[in-house]
Amino acid sequence: SPACVSVLSVRGLRKAFGGNLAVDGVDFDVHAGEMLALIGPNGAGKSTTFNMVGGQLPASGGSVRFRGSELLGLSARRIARLGVGRTFQIAAVFASMTVCQNVQMALLAARRRVYGFWRPARPQQHAQALELLQQVGMRDQAERSCSELAYGDVKRVELAMALAGDPALLLMDEPAAGMAPRERKALFELIRGLARARGMAVLFTEHSMDVVFDYADRVIVLARGRLIAQGGVSEIRAHPEVRRVYFGS
Numbered sequence: 001s002p003a004c005v006s007v008l009s010v011r012g013l014r015k016a017f018g019g020n021l022a023v024d025g026v027d028f029d030v031h032a033g034e035m036l037a038l039i040g041p042n043g044a045g046k047s048t049t050f051n052m053v054g055g056q057l058p059a060s061g062g063s064v065r066f067r068g069s070e071l072l073g074l075s076a077r078r079i080a081r082l083g084v085g086r087t088f089q090i091a092a093v094f095a096s097m098t099v100c101q102n103v104q105m106a107l108l109a110a111r112r113r114v115y116g117f118w119r120p121a122r123p124q125q126h127a128q129a130l131e132l133l134q135q136v137g138m139r140d141q142a143e144r145s146c147s148e149l150a151y152g153d154v155k156r157v158e159l160a161m162a163l164a165g166d167p168a169l170l171l172m173d174e175p176a177a178g179m180a181p182r183e184r185k186a187l188f189e190l191i192r193g194l195a196r197a198r199g200m201a202v203l204f205t206e207h208s209m210d211v212v213f214d215y216a217d218r219v220i221v222l223a224r225g226r227l228i229a230q231g232g233v234s235e236i237r238a239h240p241e242v243r244r245v246y247f248g249s
């Protein structure tokens, strides 16, 4: 598995909702190019952690450094342009547009990082969109409307859109939610292949422990807003507190 250079360093991260500490002083690193699973029971604080890292939710305290830059306090847009990609549990494509148009939109949004102002789509963008669709196995569906796609295919389009910004780190909160086991494995197979090919790190949550243990290089475990364990798959499988808190055994 990949070398231990940190792309993301999270220290003392906290989020209070009223008197409820949803995230209570969390420390972890994401290493360059790794598949890192964030697991824990419902309500553990996984999505809240994602939302603070991605800039969708202000933190109550702590620090999140991405390749040396502090992310806390930056807008979601700035964070994306620094090279942190993100997908959401609820699909975020424009249903009335074609697959290719959605990816072209994402490419345009990412290009603003380089040029600093909006530019109209050009043929080059179309070719780049097709290339990204090729990478997620959706090249032959480029001209279909997103409203006609199967659920799993929408997820692939979203993945292509997230890749448009050429992220060094991709945040995926339950990317396979609502998928059948076979489809779930196929999506993770694709994600890991892309991560390896691009040297991209992926921080993901996933309910199925089979999938986590098959596709993660490392696992971090949250329970009630605190990190209770981290390590390789075999360590986490055997960890007594993880078994007790997470698997109830």
Ligand code: ADP
Pocket (backbone or CB within 6 Å): 017, 020, 022, 040, 041, 042, 043, 044, 045, 046, 047, 048, 049
């Ligand atoms: P997970 O993704 O691990 O299931 P969440 O991060 O969604 O957990 O939630 C962690 C805790 O924070 C839960 O107790 C949840 O009820 C609470 N919470 C999450 N979002 C909000 C919010 N917007 N307002 C108030 N409480 C919230």
Ligand code: MG
Pocket (backbone or CB within 6 Å): 046, 047, 048
């Ligand atoms: Mg969640």
